[in-house]
Amino acid sequence: MKSKITLKDIARELEVSISTVSKALKNSEEIGRDTKEKIQAFAKLYNYKPNNIAISLKNKRTKNIGVVIPDIVHHFFTTVIRGIEKYANARGYNVIVCLSEESFDKEVINMEMLANGSIDGFIMSLSSETQEKGDYNHLKEVTEQGIPVVLFDRITHEVECDKVIIDDKLGAYQATKKFIDQGKKRIALITTDDYLSVSKARTKGYLKALKESPLGIDESMILKMPSMEMDEEAIKTFLDNKEPDAVLCVNEIFAVCGMRFAQKKGLKIPEDISFIGFTDGVLSKYANPSLTVVAQHGEKMGEEAAKMLIDKVESEAEEETYQTKILEPTLVIRDSIAH
Amino acid sequence: MKSKITLKDIARELEVSISTVSKALKNSEEIGRDTKEKIQAFAKLYNYKPNNIAISLKNKRTKNIGVVIPDIVHHFFTTVIRGIEKYANARGYNVIVCLSEESFDKEVINMEMLANGSIDGFIMSLSSETQEKGDYNHLKEVTEQGIPVVLFDRITHEVECDKVIIDDKLGAYQATKKFIDQGKKRIALITTDDYLSVSKARTKGYLKALKESPLGIDESMILKMPSMEMDEEAIKTFLDNKEPDAVLCVNEIFAVCGMRFAQKKGLKIPEDISFIGFTDGVLSKYANPSLTVVAQHGEKMGEEAAKMLIDKVESEAEEETYQTKILEPTLVIRDSIAH
């Protein structure tokens, strides 16, 4: 077990000073040709690599970015992480992932853990508990310390920082409009409670499209699921009672469940009843019939967030100017609607 | 923007030495009551938190663990990460995630990035390219430096380190046996090329079960997909030609695709043709019919891996003793087989 070689080791071995070694390895003009070559050769031979921690301590940059998300076993978050990781890696950054598991306390603890020097900035999506609670002091504290934060998807406007979201309202609007244009009359919405910023926005888009149409709004056609957990019964009775001919769902799972019940009742998809979900995940792709969805472009979102964050981290200027990037969703047409 | 307060700041402000502050904050007996109280109060007031980087440099422990996996947009890996993260977090560790994207080079680069002080140990699953190539020098170098490594799922026996796998062979054996017991006669296997250690093991289990049965082995009932990418046509023609009455698939996607083609041909699942897949993901759960799978218990695997790693990291002893933990898979019975 040959443990890592340091500048000091090289200096001792070659009988020069530490500073000379340091400079030689950075190819400084200050050091003579012979000495440089000797040192560089030696360093290569012993596979010298500078210690990241020491460098971090010196220039107060870790080249790590902290990602705090509610859950990782969700296709959307997963794609976002991938986008972040790819982009960050290309710029020499590592990604530290922390899971809040939809818990406010865990979110706070995770941020505190990372905020003491471990990372240069945060990318995060709020836990449902945080959004419900409306307490964003942990975010404010961090930004006040000068640590940049980029919020994505589940955001709040109460914190001044960069944000990147998709236009959820527009996505829902377009999907609903699609139904209307196809002549659907009883268009339902299956969503979660309003505390999730995204569900709220999607509901708005749904309502807007209906309001603009001759159909108008029927609040009873909206099913609000109390939690993120699946409650199959609720969906079943809702479909039985309301008999919609088109259903917009705020995620894949609601949609796939809905389709299953519809099929069990003998309804034909998309003729008798059409479905559109959110999130372009595996479920939509391999569902039977395959599910039309509003794609959120998670990977793109991750890239954008990472870009915004790293740009801010690396800009010396302390501009107090923040932007919100709004990505356009796109409708991915599959067999759960007519086409 | 009040930037972080340091020991030095407190010392200056309270006109004591840095060492006194440090000791006072650790409640050292060395420091007098009054002084301690004064310092602790001041620290709390200004929300002092020690700088992680400095501490890492001092005691050569980062409390970070590096996770290098081929892909994150796969349910199995995702659950493993969750298991790792939960366990590691509970023990005060953070998780740095790097994606190799099935590329040997990326795997090497990622490991080098992290091996220079950023982490205390690695948890990883090999990229397909690495397994194909059979080059494990990057792993050996790291272990020789004294950095502990835990391999999971996609492992190699050429590197001496802790490992945690599920008994893939057993899983496939049990699944195949299930088919045999149910009176299936034409049992097919859809797998990937053998370079993936897991596919190899699963194929072995499948073959073993058949060999032990009166049915015997028919190599032509095995479809080897050349890559991880879906090739729907290959599956379709395979099913058309071989007309199996039971299909074991090494992942969810192959199985769901298979089921779809079978249904299109008018076959009834599970009566005419049964399916079993690997990986207990969303796809299996919400497929129609829901898919029976060999569950790999990714989260458990992640926990085990994290436990093994952290135990090793925190044990002073330089025991050169490594263990391989083998988790038992379980068959999750759903509607794609008779029951």
Next chain:
DNA sequence: TATCAACACGAAACCGTTTTCGTTGTGTTT
């Protein structure tokens, strides 16, 4: 020959901790 610039290198501070090993001042013991 005295002066000076350029060259090549080293000393030391610094980043923020921890920790060892003094060094005081006080009170107790004989």
Next chain:
DNA sequence: AAACACAACGAAAACGGTTTCGTGTTGATA
């Protein structure tokens, strides 16, 4: 009064780098 124990604190080294600012040597210049 001398010796000593002990409590309370500080100085400084160490972790592994980077960087500023010398400093000694050389050769060229006046």
